Amino acid sequence: MDTSIWQPILxxxxxxxxxxxxxxxxGWCERKGAGHVQRRIGPKEVGPxxxxxxxxxxxxxxxxxxxxxxxxxGILFRVAPILAMIPAITSMVAIPFSPNIQARSIDLSVxxxxxxxxxxxxxxxxxxxxxxxxYAMISATRAVSQNIAYEIPMLIMVITVVMMTGSMNLxxxxxxxxxxxxxxxxxxxxxxSVAQALIMPVAFLIFFICSIAETNRAPFDMAEAExxxxxxxxxxxxxxxxxxxMMGEYLNIVVGACLTTILFLGGWDCPLGLLPGVWWFxxxxxxxxxxxxxIRWTYPRTQIYKLLNLSWKVLIPFxxxxxxxxxxxxxxxxxxx
Amino acid sequence: MSIIRExxxxxxxxxxxxxxxxxxxxxxxxxxxxxxxxxxAEAEAQADAEDATETxxxxxxxxxxxxxxxxxxxxxxxxxxxxAIDLVAAKEGRLGSSVSETEQKAETDxxxxxxxxxxxxxxxxxxxxxxxxxxxxxxxxxxxxxxxHIDVFCAPAMVADAARILNEAGFxxxxxxxxxxxKEEQMExxxxxxxxxxxxxxxxxxTRVPRSEPEVPTISEIYPGANWHERETHEFFGIRFQGHxxxxxxxxxxxxxxxxxxxxxxx
Amino acid sequence: xxxxxxxxxDETFVLNLGPQHPATHGVLRVKLTMDGEYIVxxxxxxxxxxxxxxxxxxxxTFAQYMPNxxxxxxxxxxSYNQGYVMAVERAAGIEVPERAExxxxxxxxxxxxxxxxxxxxxxxxxxxxxxxxxxxxxDREQILDLLEHVTGSRLTxxxxxxxxxxxxxxDEFITGTREFIKRLRSRLPSLYHDLVTGNIILIxxxxxxxxxxxxxxxxxxxxxxxxxxxxxxxxxRRNEPYSVYPELxxxxxxxxxxxxxxxYMVRMDEIEQSLRIIEQALDKLPDGPVQxxxxxxxxxxxxxxxxxxxAARGTFGCRLVCDGTKNPxxxxxxxxxxxxxxxxxxxxxxxxxxxxxxxxxxxxLVIPEIDR
Numbered sequence: 001m002d003t004s005i006w007q008p009i010l011x012x013x014x015x016x017x018x019x020x021x022x023x024x025x026x027g028w029c030e031r032k033g034a035g036h037v038q039r040r041i042g043p044k045e046v047g048p049x050x051x052x053x054x055x056x057x058x059x060x061x062x063x064x065x066x067x068x069x070x071x072x073x074g075i076l077f078r079v080a081p082i083l084a085m086i087p088a089i090t091s092m093v094a095i096p097f098s099p100n101i102q103a104r105s106i107d108l109s110v111x112x113x114x115x116x117x118x119x120x121x122x123x124x125x126x127x128x129x130x131x132x133x134x135y136a137m138i139s140a141t142r143a144v145s146q147n148i149a150y151e152i153p154m155l156i157m158v159i160t161v162v163m164m165t166g167s168m169n170l171x172x173x174x175x176x177x178x179x180x181x182x183x184x185x186x187x188x189x190x191x192x193s194v195a196q197a198l199i200m201p202v203a204f205l206i207f208f209i210c211s212i213a214e215t216n217r218a219p220f221d222m223a224e225a226e227x228x229x230x231x232x233x234x235x236x237x238x239x240x241x242x243x244x245x246m247m248g249e250y251l252n253i254v255v256g257a258c259l260t261t262i263l264f265l266g267g268w269d270c271p272l273g274l275l276p277g278v279w280w281f282x283x284x285x286x287x288x289x290x291x292x293x294x295i296r297w298t299y300p301r302t303q304i305y306k307l308l309n310l311s312w313k314v315l316i317p318f319x320x321x322x323x324x325x326x327x328x329x330x331x332x333x334x335x336x337x
Numbered sequence: 338m339s340i341i342r343e344x345x346x347x348x349x350x351x352x353x354x355x356x357x358x359x360x361x362x363x364x365x366x367x368x369x370x371x372x373x374x375x376x377x378a379e380a381e382a383q384a385d386a387e388d389a390t391e392t393x394x395x396x397x398x399x400x401x402x403x404x405x406x407x408x409x410x411x412x413x414x415x416x417x418x419x420x421a422i423d424l425v426a427a428k429e430g431r432l433g434s435s436v437s438e439t440e441q442k443a444e445t446d447x448x449x450x451x452x453x454x455x456x457x458x459x460x461x462x463x464x465x466x467x468x469x470x471x472x473x474x475x476x477x478x479x480x481x482x483x484x485x486h487i488d489v490f491c492a493p494a495m496v497a498d499a500a501r502i503l504n505e506a507g508f509x510x511x512x513x514x515x516x517x518x519x520k521e522e523q524m525e526x527x528x529x530x531x532x533x534x535x536x537x538x539x540x541x542x543x544t545r546v547p548r549s550e551p552e553v554p555t556i557s558e559i560y561p562g563a564n565w566h567e568r569e570t571h572e573f574f575g576i577r578f579q580g581h582x583x584x585x586x587x588x589x590x591x592x593x594x595x596x597x598x599x600x601x602x603x604x
Numbered sequence: 605x606x607x608x609x610x611x612x613x614d615e616t617f618v619l620n621l622g623p624q625h626p627a628t629h630g631v632l633r634v635k636l637t638m639d640g641e642y643i644v645x646x647x648x649x650x651x652x653x654x655x656x657x658x659x660x661x662x663x664x665t666f667a668q669y670m671p672n673x674x675x676x677x678x679x680x681x682x683s684y685n686q687g688y689v690m691a692v693e694r695a696a697g698i699e700v701p702e703r704a705e706x707x708x709x710x711x712x713x714x715x716x717x718x719x720x721x722x723x724x725x726x727x728x729x730x731x732x733x734x735x736x737x738x739x740x741x742x743d744r745e746q747i748l749d750l751l752e753h754v755t756g757s758r759l760t761x762x763x764x765x766x767x768x769x770x771x772x773x774x775d776e777f778i779t780g781t782r783e784f785i786k787r788l789r790s791r792l793p794s795l796y797h798d799l800v801t802g803n804i805i806l807i808x809x810x811x812x813x814x815x816x817x818x819x820x821x822x823x824x825x826x827x828x829x830x831x832x833x834x835x836x837x838x839x840x841r842r843n844e845p846y847s848v849y850p851e852l853x854x855x856x857x858x859x860x861x862x863x864x865x866x867x868y869m870v871r872m873d874e875i876e877q878s879l880r881i882i883e884q885a886l887d888k889l890p891d892g893p894v895q896x897x898x899x900x901x902x903x904x905x906x907x908x909x910x911x912x913x914x915a916a917r918g919t920f921g922c923r924l925v926c927d928g929t930k931n932p933x934x935x936x937x938x939x940x941x942x943x944x945x946x947x948x949x950x951x952x953x954x955x956x957x958x959x960x961x962x963x964x965x966x967x968x969l970v971i972p973e974i975d976r
Contacts (some may be wrong), residue, residue: 038738134619138641138957218732219805227627227730228958301732302805303958304641343856449677484694484910509822514939516925527923529910529938533822533831539910562824565650565946573658588651588975597659598934 006185011103015092022254023247024054025332026289033293057243064239072236073130080127080233081241084248085118087123091255096171098268098278103314109170110158113259114151117214120252121147124216124223128233142304143223146213149311154210154321157203160326161185162265164196170259174267178276184266192336196329203322204264211256213307216249218296222304257288340536341477341486342461347502348475348487351495356473427485441536485529485539490543493553496528499542500563501555508540510556513566515574519600522548524576528556528563546576555581573598616644619957623652627730628962630971634948634964636957643960646952648945648952654975661935666766666902669932674760677973680719681761682712682751684914689764690846691911691922691935695904696766696815703892704768705848708911710781710885711751711763711773713878717788717867718747718915720871720878723968727868728800730965731809739795746784753777766902768895778886785879791846799871810865814951818975822951825943828918829874833867835860840914852884864966871968901930910932917941917968939973 028043028050035042043050068077094109096102106112121143128140163187165173173185182189186204189197213220224232234245261267261284268281302310351354463479476488489499502511508530516525523545530540546553555578557564565587567578572586575596586593596602622633631652637645657676661669673688674681684706692702700708721744725737748758754773755763763770800806816826818834831838837858841849857873859866908925918940925934944967952960 034734038735039742040738134617134638221732225732225734225958228961230626297735298799299733300728300800300803300805300809301958303809303956305956306808482694482697482909483907483913484691507822511823511912511919511921511943512825512923512932512936514923514936516934527908527936529921529923531912531919533827533836533843534818537844541910560823560825561950562826562943562946565942586651588654590651597656598662602659602661 008103011093015089015103019089019092019251019254022120023250024058026250026253027057027246028054030293030296034297037294037297041319042335044185060281061240061243066239066241069132071132073132075165076126076130077236078241080123080130081237081244081248082123083126083243084120084123087119088248088251088255091116094170095255095258096174096262096267096277097281099171099175101278104172105169105171108168110162110168110173112156113170113255114158117252117255118136118151120149120248121214122232123245123248127237128223131233131236133236134232135229136233136235139223139225139229139235142229143216143233146220146304146307148220149308150210150213150315153206153311153315153319156323157210158263160203160319160323162186163323163326163330168261174262174269178269179268180269181266181271184264184269186264192230193329196326197321199262199325202259202318206319206322207264208260209315212295213311214291215252215256215292216332217253217292219299219302220307222300223308225301227301242266253289254285257285257292260288261285282298288316339461340532340538344506344538345461345475345477345487346539347506347591348489348499350502351489351491351498352474467601480539485541487538487540489540489542490544491542493526493546495552496526496542496544497556497559500528500559503540503542504559507532507534508538510560510562510566513556513563513570515570515576515598517548517574517598517600518545519548524548524551524574526553526570526576526603551576552579553577554579558582572596575599615639625962628971629726629969630805632945632969632971632974636952638957641957643952643957645953646949646960647941648948650975652975653972655972657976658935658937661932663931665930666904666932669935670765671760671762674762676937676971676976677915677917677920677970678759679722679970680712680715680916681759682708682715682763683913683920685761685764686712686847686854687911687913687915687920687922688935689766690913691924692766692902692904694909695907695924695926696898696902697904698767698882698898699896700767701896702890703772703894704894704896706885706889707769707773707894708764709848709852710882710889711754711761711769713881713885714747714751714781715761716916717875717878718744718751720875721747723871723916724796724800726908727965727968728806730961731806733800733803733806733888736800737798739791739799743788743791746787750777750780750784753780759975765895765898767898768893772894778889781882781886785883788875788879792872796872801868807865809959809962810863810868810966812863813959814864814955814966815862816867816947816951820947820950824947826947827920827943828914828916828940828968829867829870830918830944832856832858833966834862835866838911840919844912846913846929848885848888849881852881854881867966903928903930912938915940916945917970917973937976939976941967941969942974945969945974 030051031053032042043053046056048053068074091113094106094112095105096105124143125140128136128138128143131137161173162168167173167176176186177183177185181187185200185290187197187201216223223229224234226232229235234242237245258281261281265284268278269276270280346356349359398593447541461477464476471490473491474489476490478485478488480486509532511529511531513526513528516527517603518525524547525543525545528542530542532538545555551574553576555563555567557567557578558580564581564583567581568584568587570576571578571581571584572589573596578584585591589597597604616637616639619636619637619638620633622628623631628634633649633652635647635649636643655675657672660672669688670685673684677684692698693936721740725740728736750759751761751763754771754777755761756771816830816834818831818836820826821831821834821836826834827838835858837856839856840846841854842856854877855873857870857877859869904926906926906928908923910921910923912919912921914920919937920940921938923934923936923938924932927933948964948967951963955963
């Protein structure tokens with residue numbers, strides 16, 4: 001059997017299955033999580049523990065009429081939900097789940113994933129603009145300003161990690177952190193200088209906040225602030241158009257959690273250096289996703305100008321400082337021990 | 338001076354005739370009480386002179402004793418006398434008998450009995466309900482029965498003046514509403530004012546307009562809160578508020594041309 | 605065909621907030637003229653749930669109108685019950701037995717708490733926090749159960765009668781209420797204040813936003829927590845005492861800041877004060893009848909009277925005009941949120957959309973009450 005043909009197909013199936021399962025079952029997780037945070041049960045009627053709920057929702061969404069309202073830009077209106085979904089799935093190609101499970105080891109995988117994430121934001125802009133709805137329009141402009149504001153500190157943090165590793169390949173970045181939590185980039189006491197180790201938790205925090213904002217999650221869900229903008233860019237969407245937007249949102253969360261895990265939490269590494277493998281990777285991303293859900297159901301929403309202020313006035317200066325310090329620590333070896 | 342008395346006199350500015358007669362009546366009442374008190378004081382002084390013991394005074398009763406204590410003040414200065422008399426008069430509710438509506442002057446005796454103000458308060462006493470057609474003017478109402486203290490009835494044109502006086506006095510507008518008196522071919526507009534700072538005082542300002550030509554000047558420039566209330570009264574009763582910036586139906590559909598609260602409204 | 609969004613020459617556009625919108629809690633419509641996300645002009649458009657309750661009053665007898673009152677402010681229905689009943693009692697000169705007055709006080713304060721709890725949940729929901737709503741509903745559910753036990757209904761109570769109440773309260777209600785007081789007192793600091801009041805995002809969104817000062821309240825006739833949040837210590841229960849409130853010891857929460865946070869804090873403190881009132885009223889509850897002798901057909905003497913009570917949202921006034929027949933000649937209902945909302949246009953000017961919605965939430969609107 002010629003592996004060169006079958007391998008991509010296998011990976012394609014694998015990625016699609018992983019993405020599809022996540023997109024469907026994160027909705028269930030979110031509702032269950034929200035239920036428990038709110039002292040209620042959550043979905044329980046469809047199947048055991050409501051496990052078939054996503055299936056029922058999917059069937060319901062798919063059987064509904066795909067309504068294109070009057071006065072919208074027909075092509076862009078239809079393109080936007082697809083555009084929300086595709087980049088998130090494509091990003092999975094470059095993510096190393098373990099040394100063996102990776103579709104393609106790309107040298108510039110970090111760049112690829114961020115380029116695709118920006119396309120995801122384009123879906124919000126296009127969807128909001130094409131809907132010809134004032135709420136959607138406001139949502140689209142909010143999403144763009146938020147995206148610009150939060151991509152800068154996020155990328156600066158990534159550059160910091162890339163500088164420490166010396167590679168833009170996610171596999172290399174994860175591989176460098178193997179051998180126990182003391183090697184992880186979140187607090188690299190073993191691998192780097194002490195000074196570097198001290199600033200890395202701040203870098204992790206900035207990256208994490210930015211990934212919440214990038215994925216449009218509460219308390220930074222400005223684009224779909226339901227009490228202000230009804231459903232933001234998704235106001236005019238129904239049936240699977242809406243469903244694709246929702247799935248895209250959940251997949252973005254998965255990609256965000258994967259990136260955080262690889263860049264800061266050692267990828268597939270076990271905290272104590274035992275049995276590294278894909279299970280550790282999955283455990284880490286689901287803990288991160290649970291944190292996303294937990295935060296969402298705990299905090300009220302912030303305000304758009306406060307959100308932008310936080311980025312431009314706090315996160316960007318801090319991240320620039322961290323970048324500068326990292327550069328100094330790398331250049332001046334043995335700086336402060 | 339109590340807020341109700343203050344408000345009453347402020348509102349009496351609108352009715353110079355009533356104010357003059359009331360001031361006159363109050364002056365007359367003061368004079369009367371002053372004369373009585375003087376007489377009592379003199380009698381007491383006489384009694385003192387006749388009988389130097391303390392027991393004589395107690396026998397004269399509490400009221401006389403209270404006035405007896407003020408004997409020196411009463412006999413010394415006229416100004417001080419007046420103040421003291423005011424207080425005594427308010428306590429006894431006597432002043433009220435003549436501060437009521439001028440129309441009831443003949444019934445002063447019965448009014449004095451009708452007065453129901455508390456012994457400690459400086460509030461003006463309750464006026465009697467006028468019989469028949471009510472003339473323009475200020476009435477003091479029984480709060481326990483009517484829920485308001487001062488009831489003003491004025492010509493439509495004076496509504497804005499009343500609002501101005503009450504605005505300066507720090508009143509807030511609670512509601513504007515209408516009443517359709519179909520038998521009398523009239524419509525009444527009622528403005529309810531109250532205070533939110535300190536002592537309680539509720540004022541109702543009423544005016545009546547003919548049903549055929551219901552027009553009242555707006556007070557929405559004085560009280561912006563009146564804007565909606567007037568719109569509501571307009572759509573329900575068809576009363577036009579002259580000078581209102583936006584007199585379109587508020588609760589009814591914007592193109593509604595019916596007035597449901599009219600008594601002859603047929604849905 | 606694509607129709608672009610219409611803009612005025614000065615690049616403002618009109619945004620219709622409602623009548624179907626998650627933040628208006630009902631069918632309120634606000635016509636917003638927007639410059640980007642800034643509000644240039646806000647104009648509330650009312651009447652989407654207008655039912656002409658005032659005309660209905662003229663068509664039936666005094667007693668027949670009773671079930672209408674809870675359908676206006678369905679969240680503090682008993683305040684409306686009380687306001688109307690007191691107006692008729694004043695017109696007809698009916699004395700209410702003391703026990704009935706105490707029962708009225710207990711139930712109306714329970715209802716006030718339930719109204720404030722629902723407001724709390726809905727307000728935080730306006731700010732994007734979903735979870736507190738369910739905690740508040742959990743507690744509110746206890747009140748609804750208690751009130752259902754004595755009144756027979758869960759939301760639109762018609763419990764008071766002219767000269768008393770419909771039903772005497774029993775021991776089950778009294779012990780249940782005492783347990784509820786204990787429960788809410790233990791939950792208030794942790795589930796409400798720690799989780800929500802102290803939340804930095806909430807504080808930043810409410811502090812120094814939406815100033816409503818005492819003079820603005822006076823000009824627009826705003827009352828209730830809005831007025832108390834502007835630093836005016838005014839409460840009908842204290843300033844114009846009715847029922848048995850003079851015999852009970854309670855404070856009037858008052859915050860001078862005048863921003864959304866002040867209005868929030870006033871309501872949260874009022875919950876605690878209402879608990880105090882209920883506790884004292886339960887302790888002092890006298891024995892005796894709960895219903896005075898009242899003629900079957902009421903025919904108050906001709907004349908008019910005005911009665912006010914402190915509803916959960918402010919001053920609720922009833923102007924009752926009688927003409928000596930068995931029907932009210934005219935009944936004017938002065939609803940508090942009607943006046944409270946009328947100042948929204950002035951407050952919202954120049955504000956960001958999200959802030960304006962937070963201010964609207966802090967006014968605690970109940971649309972059926974505004975539209976009547």
